[in-house]
Amino acid sequence: AQxxxxxxxxxxxxxxxxxxxxxxxxxxxxxYYLFWYKQPPSGELVFLIRRNSFDEQNEISGxxxxxxxxxxxxxxxTITASQVVDSAVYFxxxxxxxxTGNQFYFGTGTSLTVIP
Amino acid sequence: NAGVTQTPxxxxxxxxxxxxxxCTQDMNHNYMYWYRQxxxxxxxxxxxxxxxxxxxxxxxxxxxxxSRSTTEDFPLRLELAAPSQTSVYFCASSYPGQNQPQHxxxxxxxxxx
Numbered sequence: 001a002q003x004x005x006x007x008x009x010x011x012x013x014x015x016x017x018x019x020x021x022x023x024x025x026x027x028x029x030x031x032y033y034l035f036w037y038k039q040p041p042s043g044e045l046v047f048l049i050r051r052n053s054f055d056e057q058n059e060i061s062g063x064x065x066x067x068x069x070x071x072x073x074x075x076x077x078t079i080t081a082s083q084v085v086d087s088a089v090y091f092x093x094x095x096x097x098x099x100t101g102n103q104f105y106f107g108t109g110t111s112l113t114v115i116p
Numbered sequence: 117n118a119g120v121t122q123t124p125x126x127x128x129x130x131x132x133x134x135x136x137x138x139c140t141q142d143m144n145h146n147y148m149y150w151y152r153q154x155x156x157x158x159x160x161x162x163x164x165x166x167x168x169x170x171x172x173x174x175x176x177x178x179x180x181x182x183s184r185s186t187t188e189d190f191p192l193r194l195e196l197a198a199p200s201q202t203s204v205y206f207c208a209s210s211y212p213g214q215n216q217p218q219h220x221x222x223x224x225x226x227x228x229x
Contacts (some may be wrong), residue, residue, distance in 0.1 A: 004158070033215050045206065045220035052215055091158060095215075103174070104149075104218060106158030 002027050004094050006107035013082050014115050021077040021110045023092030029053075033095040034068065034075040039109070040088040050095075051075060082114045118142050122207050122221035129197045129228050137192040137224050139207030147210045148190040149174075149218060150182065152203040159206060165190055166212070197228045 003026040013019045025034065036048040049059065051068050059066045063080045079086050089109045096103055123138045141148065146167050151159040151174075161174030165184040179201055181193040190209075194201060204225050208218040 006158075009156075035217060037220075042222075043204070044222045045208075047217040047219065050215060050217055093158075103161060103164070104159075106160075108156065108158045 002029075002094055002096060002103075002105045004092050004105050004107035006090075006092055006110050008110045009108070010111045010113070012113045012115060015084060016081050018078060018080050019082055019112065021079075021090050021092075021112065023075045023077065023107060025073050025075065025092070025094045027094060027096065029096050031096075035093040035095060035104070036066070036075075036077050037091045037093065038088045039091065045091070048077075079112075082112075084114050084116050087112060087114045120207055120209055120219055120221035122205075122224050124224060125222065126225045127227070129194075129226065131197060131199065131228060133197050134193070134195050135197070137194075137205055137207075137226070139190045139192065139221060140188050141190075141207075141209040141219075142188065143209060143219065144187065145209035145219070146187065146212050147216075147218075148184065149208040149210075150180070150190070150192045151206045151208065152176065152201075153206060153223075154203050162192065162205075194226075199228050202226060202228045 005024045032053045034051045038046045056068050065078045067076045089111045091109045092107045094105045120141045149164040150162040153159050160176045163182040165171045171182050204223045206223050207221045210216040210218045
């Protein structure tokens, strides 16, 4: 069975602090993809990053960085020097391809509040 | 580009009523999806489609129906609305390929009273 766990339900940080959002996944597939989405208060879902199961290189994009570790089945997301605009719900998702279609399994999300 | 467009944005239904949530995309994506998001929960897949004329059930299909007559449109039908269907509904689309991100609409907030 596929499962994504985001154990942190809510996090509050003061502006300019660093924050890490945890994501742990379960799958028996050998090929899979991991994604992070941001859902700001306005409600839309914004794609942030994808990572395939064969690429464990960490990635950095501006203040965002992602750490993928297959050994611990984790795909954690770090925001450096957080800003108020980072306040949102962040979802981690596991993508797999069964016989047809691309099925995503979402975690329950982590609500991040950045306090000015 | 409009991307994925959902209508309506908000709707209140009475128990037992029916309605169709509309979804259209202009990115020529083959794959389309319907999710529901309950408070404090992640998104659950209701139905998906890999192309016109082809649909399949996701994790939580009961109480819903879909059709896909064109590449652009993927409406979701609620036949007999129940309070348990109160949720935010998201439509998404993507290119084929396991590595393709799904692009989401802005959601439809539906309340069944």
